[in-house]
Amino acid sequence: MTPEELLAPDARRPLITLLASHWVSMLGVALATTAGFSWLFVLPLHLHGSRVDNPYIGILIFLIIPAILFLGLALIPAGIFLARRRIGRGLTAVVDSRVAWRRIGLFLGLITFVNVVIGSQATYRAVQHMETEQFCGQTCHVMKPEFTAWQHAPHSRVECVECHVAPGASGWLASKMSGTRQLTAVVLNNFPRPIQSAMESNRLVSSLETCERCHARTGETGTGVKVISSFKEDEKNTRSETVLTMHTGGPRGGIHGAHMGPGIQMRYAAADAKRQTIPWVEYRDAKGAVKTFAAPGNASSLASLPRYEMQCVDCHNRPAHSFEAPDRAVDAALRAGELPVSLPFMKKTAVQLLTAGYATEDAAAKEIPSKLARFYQSSYPDVYSRQAPEIAAAGRTLLAIYNRNVFPDLKVTWGTYPNNLGHTDAPGCFRCHEDTKQIANDCNLCHQMVAVDEPSPEVLKTLGIAP
Ligand code: HEC
Ligand code: HEC
Ligand code: HEC
Ligand code: HEC
């Protein structure tokens, strides 16, 4: 094109000359390339999956970077339009296309250089920081209860994403989207307290894609022996042992076989989101015969309830975030020697102090140790004078138990998240196994009691198990 042609007000000019003629389109180019580069750096870093499913990275990938990209892409035509108008009005000289190419080339080079040097470093550092447990423990404050419980669980070496994110790109995408939604709720401070359990909000990934990648359904466990030591709430903290055999079984029978054996399918309807009330169960055996068990009541209201396929997590719902019952936590600490059995009424006082209710973590941190000390000072002054350091240590142990189970600001307290594996602290197995639905609940169906609350059961000596 000759200069005259270019200057003509209605001339058709190469886009490139227009692009280079206005700062708005140049800014658009800069933003779009920066967004492109950031994606290039963040995506591969994150596709490996991270230790903690981090919603902040989701925000970066799904909100911030696309916003910058689209802003950039919108600014380019806007700048071209503005350039065309200014040239049309004769306000600007037209750039020669060779100059335009050079200008754009230089500009892109500069932006790329800046992106590579600063962008890659900054994004890399930011993403790395977001993946640290420190960041999650401290910043993703909402998940503190689960994070804390996970650190004490048998699965503390299993990453969060192994159970919470389905494998493959779609699982990764779904998790990032939901993480982004959750973070928005945190920023707007409108998330529920306590936050819903994964089953309650129906966000649980199928056990086929989580548990069963590590634990084969065909695993045979046979019958195990459980020894449960507990301490009475008397002055001596009297210890006793309960021994039971547990028919866990495997594909051919027992507890696992009955619900998860080959060909067996079970569905149930729940009347509440937490799935604590189960009025209807359907059992399909390996031969395809179907039995249904329903609580007496209105059949049409039963039919309207949501139905779920039975999975590992219907019994093992707390494999990674098991919150304790206060008396069991105290029993465990007494058994481990973290609380001294020698202190009179240790069990009773400990349970009382743990369950007293404190407005904040700080209040608990002040009151639990000081009230324990005061109890011994006033009721057992001679014990206090002899065992003051042990009493102080016991106060710290109690506080640690409290801090891993109760989170006042998130409204998580004793029993907020019930454990379905059992029936003594929460309905658990008895949600289904009870008379009104006529599902077997004989005491020897699942386990055999060998000793109940005995001081020193013979059977433990026979088995060579020192309690
Ligand atoms: C071994 C599997 C497993 C691992 C590992 C795991 N979780 Fe969970 N998580 C679960 C299951 C199962 C539930 C559902 C419990 C329910 O619905 O009763 C759950 C529930 C949750 C909930 C919902 C609130 C609640 O307590 O029900 C949050 C939040 C959570 N997990 C966060 C995490 C974080 C953070 C990590 C890593 C530090 C993690 N999880 C690791 C299995 C796991
Ligand atoms: C990444 C592999 C992995 C995944 C996924 C996983 N587990 Fe495990 N699980 C393990 C390992 C390893 C152990 C043994 C840990 C130990 O004994 O310290 C274990 C132990 C267990 C135990 C015995 C715990 C105990 O108290 O000794 C149960 C029950 C269990 N897992 C259930 C589950 C369930 C339910 C899920 C799915 C929600 C699941 N696991 C997901 C690897 C996994
Ligand atoms: C009907 C309830 C129920 C279902 C469903 C269930 N389990 Fe279990 N499971 C139990 C009970 C009860 C125990 C024994 C617990 C004990 O001894 O304290 C157990 C024990 C285990 C153990 C420990 C075994 C050992 O060596 O002692 C593992 C691992 C386990 N289950 C994994 C799974 C997996 C994986 C699934 C899903 C494929 C599953 N369970 C489904 C009830 C269930
Ligand atoms: C969602 C409902 C549901 C839950 C929860 C449930 N079960 Fe079952 N269970 C059933 C049904 C239904 C049957 C089959 C009953 C029948 O055939 O009469 C069954 C069968 C059994 C059997 C075999 C009984 C037999 O006659 O041989 C055992 C053992 C068992 N369950 C143990 C457990 C244990 C342990 C738990 C808790 C950890 C549990 N169940 C939780 C519904 C449930």
Ligand code: HEC
């Ligand atoms: C449907 C299966 C099932 C039936 C029926 C059943 N139990 Fe259990 N029971 C369990 C499971 C599972 C546990 C928990 C094991 C664990 O803690 O891991 C348990 C635990 C216990 C414990 C130990 C509690 C503790 O301190 O930890 C006692 C005691 C007990 N059952 C008594 C009974 C009695 C009494 C009956 C009859 C009324 C009964 N059970 C019927 C499945 C069953």
